Amino acid sequence: MIRTINNSLRLLYVARTLARHDALFFLDRFPRLPIALVLLRKVMPLFAFGASRSQGLREGERLANALRDLGPSFIKLGQALSVRADLIGEELVQDLGNLRDRLPPFPFEVARETIEYELQAPLESLFVDFEREPAAAASIAQVHFAKVRELVPAPTEDDPDAVEEVFRDVAVKILRPGIELAFERDLRLFFWLAELAERYQPQTRRLRLTKIVETLADSVELEMDLRMEAAAASELAENFIDEPAFGVPEIDWQRTAKRVMTQSRVIGISIDKKADLIAAGHDLEALSHIVIRVFLHQVLRDGFFHADMHHGNLFVTPDGRLVAVDFGIMGRMSRETRLFMAEMLHAFLTRDYRRAADVHFRAGYVPPHKSLDSFAQACRSIGEPILGRPVSEISIARLLVQLFQITETFEMETQPQLLLLQKTMVTAEGVAQSLNPDINFWEAAEPTVAHWMRENMGIEAHAAEVVKDGLAVLQKFPAIVTKADTLLSEMEARERNRDHLDELREKLAQWRRDRAVYVVGGGILGAAAASLIALLV
Structure with missing residues (x-):
């Protein structure tokens, strides 16, 4: 119930923003909508105060503007939809494909606080120069240019341990404050809407909307950890190490953490x-x-x-x-x-x-x-x-x-x-x-x-696959032999145990037979002794 109330309130805000941009048109494309959405479609434009200028804009342009106003999560959603021509049509795809996630920058003091908390050191000790104004501000993070000082080996004949001071230009990427919570809230809404669509619009099930939101959530989770982005850059650089025409910035791992990433400046x-x-x-x-x-x-x-x-x-x-x-x-x-x-x-x-x-x-x-x-x-x-x-x-x-x-x-x-x-x-x-x-x-x-x-x-590839599979089997052969030997040993041990168990069973049966003889014989002797005593008395 609480989930439904929270998502419904958030949906009302989203609907009002879409209505301001005259971007609720996509609801008209569904043949069977829940009554609540039908009413929402009819009523919400009446409450869209402060409507932005949308005359003369295509449907996709109006939708893109609305998604920008709704913030980072919806910008990412628009980017995800920009590849779904089967879902929203080619014209909308082209307009959403131009969606750029540019937002106002957050203050320098917030950037400083994030860097010092993540890297556990004062800003001045990490960078010899740090530009207060960001070079770029997007939906998830913003980038500042900076300069670092490092001591690198510079051995000479007189001093093999000599070092020299080197300055490098770097770019520092910093996550927006509160971005994780914002995405978490909106992803809950996306999952809820996907579930509703699959429940009330059976024809959408093949589109696997819930799976699409899961893919978006996985992507966002990775983007929320800049160490993962740094690792991706490092892997891509290794893949192209012998490609002179393509390059990837070098990661400064000493100045990289979950919410801060430093790389060489391009x-x-x-x-x-x-x-x-x-x-x-x-x-x-x-x-x-x-x-x-x-x-x-x-x-x-x-x-x-x-x-x-x-x-x-x-x-x-x-x-x-x-x-x-x-x-x-x-x-x-x-x-x-x-x-x-x-x-x-x-x-x-x-x-x-x-x-x-x-x-x-x-x-x-x-x-x-x-x-x-x-x-x-x-x-x-x-x-x-x-x-x-x-x-x-x-x-x-x-x-x-x-x-x-x-x-x-x-x-x-x-x-x-x-x-x-x-x-x-x-x-x-x-x-x-x-x-x-x-x-x-x-x-x-x-x-x-x-x-x-x-x-x-080609034929060579198939031959290589056969050889590869054969080599794999050969590599496993010693282990297979060892396992077979172990199984044989276990079977022999079980057989010995079975023979030993049969022997024990035979001894137990003999003991039971002997015990019966002793009991019967003892009973007869006891009865005879009792009779003799009775006669003597």
Whole structure:
């Protein structure tokens, strides 16, 4: 009851904010709503005082503005919805895809207090210089630039233990105060609404709304611990240690804790400043290819990818390297999922629609009672309008969006592990095209995808898998032999115990027989003795 009351009050506030922005339109798309929501839809616009200017804005723009006003949790929700064309439609997806989580900064004194509490040291002892004004303020955290002093070894012939003083520029990320409680409150509301939708709107169950909220909750939980983000940055850096065209900031682990993360400062030009990149002499066409190649290496080769590769998180250094920042949202993919994605994309782009359909059936994404031929026909209806265009106009992102739109017809359940990939692929393609409008995602991706498929899906790969499985069995063979020997020893011991037990049973039976003889004989002797005594008396 208390849960329902709290969530209902919060929902009223949310509804009023949506009404102010004329963004309650999405409720009209549900055929059967609980009576409470029907009344809410009709009444709430009457109480939307101080309505913001929404005339002339598209539905998606109005919804995005409302989510910004509702705060960090709803901004994250909007970002999650921005990959669900099957749920909200392609037009809304495009508008929510532009949602940027920019909020006013929190005061410097709050930042100081957080740093000193988390790192257990005065700010001045940690940094020789710390800029009071933040360089960036987003929904979850804000970033300040600072400078640190370190002593590094500088041995000489006269003094092998000599050190020298080195200054480094760093960026310090600090979580917003109270952000954990704010997310916890709103996630409770999201779970409640997802449960209501699945209860009263049976057609939404295949969308697995509760699972989507769980995925959002897991992502937020990781973002609330900056040590996890630091670890993600470190892992990504290791994966690209031999890639000169891509870099990741170095983590300062001594100045990193749960709510504070310090990393090397990126000196470069934001990738969204196209004119500045051109003025600096950077090759935009080469950069666009680097964006796609790096993204595909993360997805296919490593199965670990930066899932927030928008313009604001990518910089170009003076030497032409692409550097990523903000590793709060990362995606992981199993080898099986990577094989599915590679084979599915290759099937579409070679117009082998039956194979594209078969891949979905083999992965279990389409229920087995559905028609393979019908699904292949649906795949053709998606691929031909896109792939039939000039090669420079083919959009992999658009193909994926339309593929997800047919999920309802074929009762496909949502695959959360693919949603994050879809969103990232759409973003990466958009970044590449902003640098080079003529780039074709498939032409840029084909060498990387083809090479990976040869290594992982060709005859050599299958042979390698067989050898790998054989080696695995051989490695286990000594343990199998040892276990078999142990089992045989146990069986022999049990057999010996069984023989010994039979012997004991025989002795016990003999003892019982002897005892019966003794008892009967003793009784007879006792009776005889008693009779003799009686005669004598």
